[in-house]
Amino acid sequence: MLEFLFFLSLVGVVxxxxxxxxxxxxxxxxxxxxxxxxxxxxxxxTFIITAYNEESSIADKIEDTLKARYADGRLEILVASxxxxxxxxxxxxxxxxxxxxxxxxxxxxxxxxxxxxxxxRARGEILVFSDVxxxxxEGALERIAEDFRVSRVGAVSSEDRFITEDGKVAGEGAYVxxxxxxxxxxxxxxxxxxxxxxxxxxxxxIAEDWNIGIPSDFNTAxxxxxxxxxxxxxxxxxxxYPNLKDESKEFQRKVRTVLRGMAALFSExxxxxxxxxxxxxxxxxxxxxxxxxxxxxxLSTLLTNLALPWSGFFGLTMLGxxxxxxxxxxxxxxxxxxxxxxAKLVYFFIQVNLAIAQAMILYLRGQRIARxxxxxx
Numbered sequence: 050m051l052e053f054l055f056f057l058s059l060v061g062v063v064x065x066x067x068x069x070x071x072x073x074x075x076x077x078x079x080x081x082x083x084x085x086x087x088x089x090x091x092x093x094x095t096f097i098i099t100a101y102n103e104e105s106s107i108a109d110k111i112e113d114t115l116k117a118r119y120a121d122g123r124l125e126i127l128v129a130s131x132x133x134x135x136x137x138x139x140x141x142x143x144x145x146x147x148x149x150x151x152x153x154x155x156x157x158x159x160x161x162x163x164x165x166x167x168x169x170r171a172r173g174e175i176l177v178f179s180d181v182x183x184x185x186x187e188g189a190l191e192r193i194a195e196d197f198r199v200s201r202v203g204a205v206s207s208e209d210r211f212i213t214e215d216g217k218v219a220g221e222g223a224y225v226x227x228x229x230x231x232x233x234x235x236x237x238x239x240x241x242x243x244x245x246x247x248x249x250x251x252x253x254x255i256a257e258d259w260n261i262g263i264p265s266d267f268n269t270a271x272x273x274x275x276x277x278x279x280x281x282x283x284x285x286x287x288x289x290y291p292n293l294k295d296e297s298k299e300f301q302r303k304v305r306t307v308l309r310g311m312a313a314l315f316s317e318x319x320x321x322x323x324x325x326x327x328x329x330x331x332x333x334x335x336x337x338x339x340x341x342x343x344x345x346x347x348l349s350t351l352l353t354n355l356a357l358p359w360s361g362f363f364g365l366t367m368l369g370x371x372x373x374x375x376x377x378x379x380x381x382x383x384x385x386x387x388x389x390x391x392a393k394l395v396y397f398f399i400q401v402n403l404a405i406a407q408a409m410i411l412y413l414r415g416q417r418i419a420r421x422x423x424x425x426x
Contacts, residue, residue, distance in 0.1 A: 055353040055363075061339070061346030069335040070231055076238035080279065084198035091120040091194055095173030098128045099163050103181045104136040110181045111144050119190040126150065129167040132157025161261040161268070168256045176256055178265060180247040184212075184289040192286050193250045203278030204251035204269045206232065206244035207288040223394050224401070232282040235336070239328045240279035242336050243267050243310075248288030252278070263313040264306075271320065274329045300404055307408035309418050311341065344406040374399070 060068070096114055100107055107128070114126055128141045129152040141151040152167045164178060175197055179185065189207075196205045208229050235241050246266035255272045263271075273280045314320065314337055321338070323330040351370055357363045373395060380386045380396035387393045 051353050051356055055350060055357060055366075058346045058349035058353060059366075062343055062350055065335060065340040065343060066227075069339070070234055072335075073234040073238045077234065079238050080201075080236070080281070082199045082202065082281070084195075085200050086198045088194070088198070091123045092174040092197065093123050093125070093172055094119060094175045094177060094190060094194065095125040095127060095167075095171035096177045096179065096190070097164060097167045097171065098126070098179055098181060099131060099160050099167075100128055100133060100137055100141075100181050101131040101157070101160075101163075102133050102135045102137060104133075104140060106181055107137050107140050110179075110183075111141070111149055113184050114179070115147060115149075116187055117185060117190045118187050119194075124148075124190065125172055127152050127167045127170060129163035130154060131160060131163035159261060161259070161263070161265050164265055165259045165261055168253075168259055171253065174253055175250055176253055177250040178246075178248070179288070180290070182290045183247040185248060186287060189286060192283065196281070196283055196286070197250075197252065201279055202281055203255045203273035203276060204241075204244060204249060204280040205286065206241055206266075206280065206282045207248040207286045208232070208282060208284055209245055209247070210287050210289045212289050212291045223390065224397050229282075229284075231336070233284065235332060236281040239332065240274060241270050241282060242329070242332045243270055244280060244282075245288060247290055248286075251280075262316070264309050267310060267313050271317075274326060300400060303401060303404035304408045304411070305418055307341065307405050308411055308416070310337065311408060311412045312417050314338070315412075341405055341409060344402040344409075347402060 096117075098107075098110060098114065100110075103110070111126070111128070117124075126149045128149060130138050130141065131154055138151055138153055141149060145151075150170075152163070152170055154163045154166045168176065175193065177190070177193060185207075193205055196202060209225060211225070232241060243264075244266040246264060249266060249269065251269050251273070255269060255276060255278070258272055258275070259265075260268050270280045314333065320326055321330050321334055326333075351374075354363060354367050354370060357367075359367050376392055377395045377399040380392045387396055
């Protein structure tokens with residue numbers, strides 16, 4: 050019985066990160082995204098920036114957005130201020146002569162609520178959502194318009210890039226590379242289960258059913274499937290944003306992100322029904338639910354291995370686990386060790402799963418994230 054539990058737990062650990070992507074490989078190319086829409090003129094586009102007390106950086110964000118190339122008269126820029134109490138609103142109003150409009154949401158009810166107020170005012174056929182800290186390339190909006198020439202596409206996600214303190218593009222960590230690679234696999238096989246919340250776009254019809262209680266990147270992916278469309282990633286559509294300097298804040302950001310995701314998925318368990326949502330339900334189960342179970346599978350793998358005889362195969366697996374957690378613990382106490390790729394990867398993997406475990410405990414205790422607090426970068 051212990052051996053069965055050990056192997057079941059071990060499979061649970063590797064399924065979401067390794068087995069699931071392998072199952073997607075034979076389906077690569079299933080989405081043949083051939084443009085089938087001819088624009089008589091560029092589609093009207095609304096760029097929505099969500100802000101809360103961003104007086105120190107909102108001007109830079111607006112300037113960055115205004116630099117983006119797009120057809121004259123076909124771009125609308127809205128800044129949805131989620132109950133800001135500093136000088137954010139005044140700064141946004143100062144850009145009115147350049148076509149930037151303020152959507153002042155006095156009651157602070159969260160990011161999605163602020164976005165919903167902007168959606169109701171938007172005139173665009175395509176809605177682009179972006180955080181204040183995210184920078185985009187000059188041709189990003191033209192790239193988005195090109196992606197929506199495929200009628201099946203309901204939403205497009207950017208890919209994340211990190212900026213160092215001196216303004217240079219940082220080298221991608223193994224975990225980020227993996228996440229971007231997995232998005233490509235899902236996008237090519239069927240549809241994304243979540244977009245990059247800091248920079249993504251969708252058709253206006255996808256935002257008609259905007260649930261302010263669900264993270265917008267997840268809600269958009271869900272709405273695409275419900276409306277018979279798909280959400281894809283575009284490797285050439287990049288969002289640049291700085292890393293969080295404080296690792297403790299990065300950990301808490303992960304906790305908040307997972308907690309919000311759990312609340313969203315568990316509030317609509319029918320999404321996991323393959324008879325209703327088909328392959329998308331399989332993607333949700335594999336990418337979200339099974340990944341959230343990884344820390345508990347890790348704990349079960351360790352405990353069952355401890356209870357089994359430490360000889361032969363189980364002796365090797367026990368040594369492997371002790372080495373793995375030992376390296377992670379050493380990297381925690383000796384920050385310099387994280388400069389080495391293997392130690393950094395092990396440390397980050399353990400941190401991610403500790404954050405997931407904490408989020409699940411908080412969820413089971415009834416805690417929810419009622420308000421959005423943007424991470425200061």
